[in-house]
């Protein structure tokens with residue numbers, strides 16, 4: 178290992194954010210040896226000095242260090258949401274073009290996938306109202322993006338018809354047609370510290386932040402605050418969203434997808450409004466006492482436990498008519514919607530609660546369940562993980578997390594999480610505490626869940642390698 182590798186690590190992290198976690202030091206070491214060799218067996222100390230002053234040399238080294246893994250139509254549900262929902266909604270509100278950035282675009286597959294989709298769905302006229310940009314730190318990969326010539330490796334799982342329609346085969350390579358290629362502009366930019374000239378309505382920053390540590394990700398978020406339009410949306414990769422929820426940008430969920438947006442400046446007044454009901458909200462019911470609301474809540478809870486949901490809803494409506502931000506009423510409203518399989522409504526109520534209190538584990542649990550029942554497994558995992566983090570003793574969250582892992586074929590984490598659930602269930606049986614640490618009127622019968630956990634654990638014992 179190169180003796181002054183720590184200096185190189187610091188320099189690279191400081192400049193572009195890339196963090197060489199323990200397992201990745203080897204990659205840095207190999208790249209340094211390669212560059213020093215190519216430059217005529219330069220010493221480590223001398224090479225470090227060159228790197229500090231020469232951007233050309235820095236870029237050459239960087240090209241050996243960046244991980245450019247990407248392919249067309251990766252995580253397609255986000256691309257569908259952007260093209261089918263967000264872009265049309267944004268265009269309705271304005272005359273100018275919607276500006277989209279694929280940040281950390283690598284060889285351009287993500288940006289071009291969007292361009293193909295927008296072109297296909299809305300034809301030339303509509304696509305002319307959308308600007309698509311790609312940026313990356315790696316100049317060499319940007320050259321490849323501009324050339325738009327790909328091997329079959331970039332088309333993993335892509336519908337062959339799409340490939341035939343938009344690419345011309347040339348031996349083993351596929352050349353993207355100019356009608357799409359000309360729609361995307363590429364720039365060299367460091368997303369952690371620099372911004373492009375104007376702001377963006379939609380930023381896709383997927384599978385980039387995994388190479389950054391927490392400090393760099395925070396810095397990145399402050400930079401993104403300045404790059405995102407007030408109504409803009411920022412998407413991380415499915416697996417990254419949770420690790421990026423610092424509260425700098427606001428996490429939002431729509432149609433089972435998560436994205437970040439600008440925090441609302443009106444947040445504080447919203448919270449105040451719940452303490453001091455506005456004249457409008459309480460004209461017919463002047464100064465309704467907390468006691469009155471409490472009694473309606475209790476009646477709603479009784480109805481929920483007896484599964485009389487229509488009546489429960491009536492009591493909740495009374496509370497919310499007086500105070501639209503009544504947190505407990507909103508949670509119960511979310512539960513009722515869940516019981517009625519109205520998952521969008523559940524998610525809406527839970528999001529409302531999170532706007533009032535970003536630490537509401539009840540709202541997060543509801544979101545996890547709503548996602549789970551809609552088969553948005555990755556989103557469900559993200560929410561259950563948050564509940565487990567905040568309420569480590571709440572076994573229902575562990576149980577559903579285990580279920581989601583199992584469905585995603587993540588068998589080791591599933592096994593571990595079923596075991597934890599069972600331990601918590603056993604501990605609960607031997608003590609007076611129970612799972613009702615969350616104020617969530619949903620029933621989770623311990624015996625049934627214990628049986629289910631034991632059953633799943635027994636299945637695992639028959640599997641090899643676990």
Ligand SMILES: C[S@@+](CC[C@H](N)C(=O)[O-])C[C@H]1O[C@@H](n2cnc3c(N)ncnc32)[C@H](O)[C@@H]1O
Nearest residue numbers: 193243246247281283313314315367368383384
């Ligand atoms: C794994 S690729 C992701 C490609 C694409 N976004 C996707 O999801 O398929 C990560 C890319 O991020 C780029 N990258 C890393 N650090 C960056 C930075 N500070 N600014 C801009 N791009 C960066 C790398 O050069 C690499 O091409």
